Amino acid sequence: MRRSFIYLILITSSIVCAPNQLNAVDEQESLALLVRTLDAIDDPAVQTVLLQGMLKGLDGRRDIPAPAAWNQVGAKLAKSDNAKVRELVSRLSQIFGDEAAMQRALATVQDRSSQLDVRRRALHSLLSQKNKSVSALLEQLLDEPELRLDAIRGYAAIQNERAPEILLRRYMQWTLQHRQAIIETLATRRKYAESLLAAIIAEQISQDDIPSHVARSLSVILGESFIKVYGDVRQISVDRTQQINKYKALLTSNAFAKADAAKGRLIFKETCAACHVLYDAGGKIGPNLTGSNRANLDYILLNSIDPSYDVPLGYKMVIIQTVDGRVLNGVIAEENAQRIILKTVQQPTVVILKSDIEARKISSKSMMPDGQLDKLKPQEVMNLIKYLQTTEQVELAQ
Secondary structure, eight states: OHHHHHHHHHHHHHHHTOGGGOOHHHHHHHHHHHHHHHHTOOOHHHHHHHHHHHHHHHTTOOOOOOOTTHHHHHHHHTTOSOHHHHHHHHHHHHHTTOHHHHHHHHHHHHOTTSOHHHHHHHHHHHHHTTOHHHHHHHHHHTTSHHHHHHHHHHHHHSOOTTHHHHHHHHGGGSOHHHHHHHHHHHTSBHHHHHHHHHHHHTTSSOGGGSOHHHHHHHHHHHTHHHHHHHOSOOOGGGGHHHHHHHHHHHSOHHHHHTOOHHHHHHHHHHHTTTTOEETTEEOSSSOOOTTSOTTOHHHHHHHHHOTTSSOOGGGEEEEEEETTSBEEEEEEEEEOSSEEEEEOSSOSOEEEEGGGEEEEEEEEEESSOTTTGGGSOHHHHHHHHHHHTOSSOOOOOO
């Protein structure tokens, strides 16, 4: 049984790991083989592994022809006693263009009695399939705090003419996290960005609310009209040495001795952890800082003040514009002949089909915004740097 189980995983890996080598015919044959294997297996654990492998290999894709026998096998598995199997079958059926599966997913999204994680996965699956009906549901999901962030970001996935009006009307009512998500969402499409710029001009939204990475996107989308209002997106490198010397003067031995690494960890969590791992916690967009040269103050200051000074190719910002007008920026996590997986500040993985890409550009800029330290008070700077120079994890300040 163990040998058979390993064999099944290897079959699944032929789709997951080698999409560059598979043409359309090979892919259909591999999928058909997996479907036949699923039909011959009764163990929900093995079924789950195979279904997850198929989903991973097809993640982000749409309207794939259903493999031979899928309608019969999928219908059988959809009646499984195992809820996980039923959910995975539903998500695969959507990729295979099954309208009934999409209608069931829409019903799940609206069903408040369903588990939150199940509703969230159904929502993300429908957004991935560019389902227009789910876009119409986003406004009502904004009223559910647990799904609000997903709904805000859903407006970026599928263009909705009413999105700017809906989001801007609620902007001041919500938390900083939700306001940031609104700004990031409105910076993904030209029509959205024009409404955001109008809100800045009308002082409905403060210019200070626009982070550097969003300003870069807006300058790409709107060009001179944005720069006239916002000004040039700041280039720290011009006065890099002056900035470094300023912070060195602040970080005297006596002052640094009074710094609190525990409070610094809290600042790191709020400002850096979305993109960087330190002590096995944090996001994986930027480099892992655990093994970096953190004892060197010059290293910390240079990379904090001017993160674009020397950016490794794998961490350079990639700007992608899709055929439906969406603009995304991030770093490439994975790429094959059919899709790109982008890591962004907003989401750890965004799958983009290459057939959906209109333009793609590699920027010399880092994803990390310039001038991060300028946003902090002097004591906060000292606390953060003291934490960055620790050699083992400290307790999080309360």
